[in-house]
Amino acid sequence: MNVIRIVLLAGCALIANSVLANTPDGATIAQQGNGHGVAPCMACHAPDGGGQAAAGFPRLAGLPQAYLRKQLDDFANGSRSNATMQPVAAGLGDAERDAVAAYYSRLSVPNTTPGAAPSGETAQLAQTLATRGRWSSGLPACEQCHGPGGIGVGDHFPPLVGQSSVYLGNELRAWQQGSRRNDPLQLMQTVANKLSDVDIAAISAWYAAQPAATTKELQP
Ligand code: HEC
Ligand code: HEC
Structure with missing residues (x-):
């Protein structure tokens, strides 16, 4: 009887230990990788999750958790095809994707230096696209989905502010190219598909120049 009890207890302890050891920690993955092939996220997305503007590495800090999780799934399943992120996402298990998405969503928005603001006609074009759209070609304003000031709305409409013009332009062209x-x-x-190259340059520079430090506090 006692032997059985001891064996059962030992078994429980083993299971508890392995559950604890296997619960992935988002901060550890971000800083050290996942220990089986995935590089530390911060190598590209920076220690504060602010990304690297010139390289087109996006900020992850303060983005909605469900949006981050969906992007990892999309890279892994190829509906968002990117040679750098595909192996990273595919190398993360289900629970690891949840853990890093939760981790980055909780980081506060880094106070990145905004890019140079466009001026003159470029600024006017960007502001029109952002706030009014171009109804002659059936183009809605960016704000209608991304919220006033491009700060993002809910789980599925990500913020545009706090991203670099390189990254914003890359994504708009990625959609055009499929x-x-x-x-x-x-x-x-x-x-x-309704944006020209001139539109893309203007709107990307414009959003990249808006201050992003307060977006998280303003989010609904
Ligand atoms: C070698 C560089 C590199 C590493 C390491 C890396 N990333 Fe990325 N990541 C990128 C690049 C480049 C993009 C932009 C891809 C594109 O243009 O579609 C990106 C995009 C993303 C996005 C999409 C963000 C958005 O706004 O849609 C998420 C989410 C993401 N990475 C999460 C991670 C996580 C989590 C890790 C660590 C497990 C990680 N990345 C490691 C380079 C990297
Ligand atoms: C009808 C709604 C809608 C409108 C209008 C809209 N967007 Fe989006 N946008 C979305 C959705 C939804 C996503 C997220 C898609 C996903 O799940 O990856 C998105 C994502 C993006 C992203 C990727 C952000 C990231 O972190 O990777 C960029 C860049 C973007 N939109 C730019 C724009 C610009 C610029 C405009 C105005 C010219 C605009 N959007 C107008 C719905 C919209």
Whole structure:
């Protein structure tokens, strides 16, 4: 009888230990990788999760948890095709994706130096696209989905402020080229296909120049 009890207790302890050891920790993955092939996120996305503007590595800090999780799934399943992120996402297990998404969503938005603001006609064009759209070609304003000031709305409309113009431009062109096709109802593909190169340069520079430090506090 006692022997059985001891064996059962030992078994429970083993299971408890392995559950604890296997619960992935988002901060550890971000800083050290996952120990089986995935590089530390911060090598590219920076220690504060602010990304690297010139390289087109996006900020992750303060983005909605569900949005981050969905992007990792989309890279892994190829609906968002990117040679750098695909192996990273595919190398993370289900619980690891949850853990890093939770970790980055809780980081406060880094106080990155905004990019140079466009001026003159470029600024005017960008502001029109952002706040009014171009109804002559059926293009809605960015704000209608991304919120006033581009700070993001809810779980599925990410903020545009706090991202670099390089990254914003890359994503708009990825939709045009079909390498990013992970958007619900092709909402962004439709938008991107109505933008010219001049539009993309203007709107990307404009959002990159807006201060982003307060976006998290303003989010609903
Ligand atoms: C070698 C560099 C590199 C590493 C390491 C890396 N990333 Fe990325 N990540 C990128 C690049 C480049 C992009 C932009 C891809 C694109 O343009 O679509 C990106 C994009 C993302 C996005 C999409 C953000 C958005 O706004 O849609 C998420 C989420 C992400 N990475 C999470 C992670 C996580 C989590 C890790 C660590 C487990 C990680 N990344 C490690 C380079 C990297
Ligand atoms: C009808 C709604 C809608 C409108 C209007 C819209 N967007 Fe989006 N946008 C989305 C959705 C939804 C996503 C997230 C797609 C996904 O799940 O990956 C998104 C994502 C993006 C991203 C990627 C952000 C990231 O972190 O990777 C960029 C850049 C972007 N939109 C730019 C714009 C710009 C610029 C405009 C205005 C010209 C605009 N959007 C108008 C719905 C919209």
